[in-house]
Amino acid sequence: MATLRIGGKSSSGPRGKTFSTPLRKRLWRDRWMYLFILPGLAYFLLFIYLPILGNFIAWKDYAPFVGLWESPWVGWANFELLFTDPDFQRALINTVQIEILQLVFAFPAPLALALLLHSIMSERLKRAIQSIVYLPHFLSWVIVIALWQQIFGGAGFINQLLANQDMDRINVMSNPDLFKPLVVLQSMWKDVGWGTIIFLAALTRIDTTLYEAAVIDGANGRRRLLDVTLPGIMSIIILLLILRMGSMFSTGFEQYFLQRNAVGPEAAEVIDTFVYTRAFQSGDWSFATAVGLVRGVVAAFMIIGANWLAKRFTGEGLL
Template sequence: MPENHATTDVAGDLSAPATPVTASADGAGASAAAGAGTDRPPLRARLRRDWPLLLMTLPAIGLLAVFYYVPIMGSVIAFQDYSPYVGIKESPWVGLANFQWLILDASFWDATLNTLGITTFQLFFYFPVPILLAILLDSVVRPRLRLFIQSVVYMPHFFSWVLVVTLFQQMFGGAGLISQILRDHGYEGLDLMTNPDTFLLLVTGETIWKDAGWGTIIFLAALAAIDQNLYEAAAVDGASRWKRLWHITLPGLRPVVILLLILRLGDALNVGFEQFFLQRDAVGRDAAEVLDTFVYWRTLLTGEWSYGAAAGLVKGVVGLILIVIANKVAHRFGEQGIYKKS
């Protein structure tokens, strides 16, 4: 029971402002409320009071400045013909030339299409899996059994992609267990790890194995937040198990599902770097090249810095636009999204 209680707390929070950026709006609200009651003390007094807080924040801000904000500023080399020997200051400016090349580059479009194809496929064949799994887990009533199953299915989330791909290779590769069994029975071996035609299935399978269990957490919290009296009332009125699932459970999950769909949309150009990096050689570029691996292979290894920076900048800006659009859609649906309307 205590464990249940805690989950309910979590779920209670779900209906309240969600995610990161809302926090700032919250903070602002709180400070505005505080400001309404009393006048703000002068800056000097506040500084005398708050300097330890600033000092504490400094290391994190410093690291972000160096490894996040400096690279963002460094993206200007996308508009240059950058050479490391002469540096950013001396490298010639070339305007949009790199972007023009990018538009004409077939392999860039191939990588983009692959990325979008994978996102779309996984939207249909990965996204619902944690929801279904959560409903299944939620129906396990014995607490110890449920805890055990939860612990097991969360675990692969903490394995590295190298490890996951390795395990899949040992199962489905040319020398893997499935091939072994097939050969023992006189059939031909089967190698899913190098087959471009089944690559979509393979990466989706890997993603399900690694992350579907972990993905249930949020849905389990949402399920725990559904008022149990609704189920009782419906049951007393004669609603069957499936009717209750359809009319109570699924509507209860709706806000979370919409939130996660939106987050996914904003993240459409990110399909995970390592998973594809690791399998690109075995499966071939045609199926496994995604935007991130494109930047790595096409530009980092050839030293075409400006070209790679241009590709990265396009991806970043498109990602930003997608997040903004996704939030607009969320607000249209009457949901929070990842940041509030301001």
Template sequence: MKRERYIYLLLLPGILYFIIYRYIPMAGLIVAFQDYNPFVGFSGSDWVGFKHFSRMFDNEEVLRVLMNTIQISLLQIFVAFPVSIILALMLNEMRNEAYKRLIQSMIYLPHFLSWVVVVGIFIVFTRGEGLINSVLSNFGLEAIPFLTDPVFFKPLLIIQSIWKEAGWGTIIFLAALAGVNPQLYEAAVIDGASRWRQLWHVTLPAIRSVIIILFILRLGSVMDTGFEQVFLMLNPFNMDTGNVLDTFVYFKGIQQGNISFATAVGMFKGLVGLVLVVAANRMAKRFGEDGLY
């Protein structure tokens, strides 16, 4: 450590970030077991044990919000997550380097936009007098209520996530693809493998461990659908379909002042993510893959 002290010094900002913003706030989880009153603090609030956790499972609203969260997370995992892999594979097959760099830059750019900008763009396109409905009206078709019909809420979220983050997600997969031994492709060509066969039998197996690790990490945030994006898309018409645990905690804890109940819901969300990560990691190791630890 003394010899590499400057390298450890570079780690200090990251370590301080996790200590200050991740570990120290865990002390606040104590309010999940209290009827917390901010005027008397932690020491003066009454202890109620698991009262708020039992309320959580008896509350129909929480169960509905939980189902919304799981549905959106599953859509993000099984629809949005594979898009980054597909894009990386397509970019890897390009032979024109200039065109490849251009496409990479174009699909990376949305990542640097805030969710406020992204949602604002989609609202401009999908509102009643927006571009899409204007085109439909020019063809004599009825306007589609994208923003007020609950049916369109989840598809719009997934499309936004893909447009904003899919390009950025290709970075890790492209880095993994760069490490594939070229001799494997040469051997596959000698054996008469087509490009599709090379993709299936060489490329995908070579990056399989990376895919599994990222999939495990994604499972850990299955209860975390992204507060800002969902909050900006919510309105009175799609509240029943779009309200998720993150926004539910905000409404209960900040707007209604029920801090203890909101903390219990948030704690439950974190525990579910932890269990899923551990279970998925053990399953991956059982099938002979590299896990997180």
């Protein structure tokens, strides 16, 4: 977990000495570590950095058979399309609304759950609960939505119960007004358990003597939380928050695509579903690339901005 070290700044060591050793020697000394890094490095070079070069097709009208170089240049046409399209604006607004809801509700949820889990004394019970709450993460969205449909759908368990009692059905799954809270709840149900892993790891790194000292000083549970626990994992929270900023314009695809027909595009068209219909179904790779590029650039600015803010106000940051 390299991120833990970056955030926690625990990997220091005798820095002065390290730098006085020549690079060649240091490489040789840590050769095995570098060897371990290689596959990961190769992965990033090959599948992340190299494809970045392909972004130039955003300025082309790319047709696979014609080829990368022979396809005609079209200037900024693909980008203009993006900013003049009313459907894109709708998708953008929905995406940002949903992501803000996610940030406010779904982001802190694993932290809260982790704190609860952390306070369970019985190791066995804790592990049992952890295993159960991890499970939904491994279900695909297709299954998750089918499950929700079975329970909350118009012909689902709850509505069938109501209908059998001659009561009116309640419309949850195909109600555009409820859609946004619904997707946030689905995300939380699916991933809240998984999200606790990193917080729990951070929590175990807090020196228990700090708690003991706090208790001796008369700190109650609330004070221990505010003065020991949270400061102890603040770097992790900030780190995750900064990284979260990078995905402010990506909701993911499946969850929305699967439910889009039920509630309509006014509520459920997000950038990912928009790109799917506009670009991928018609084989318009250039347009898809333009959207991806804009999104990537904006995300990069969001991360840098969030990092700057974090550093300014808390002294903690990613970079």
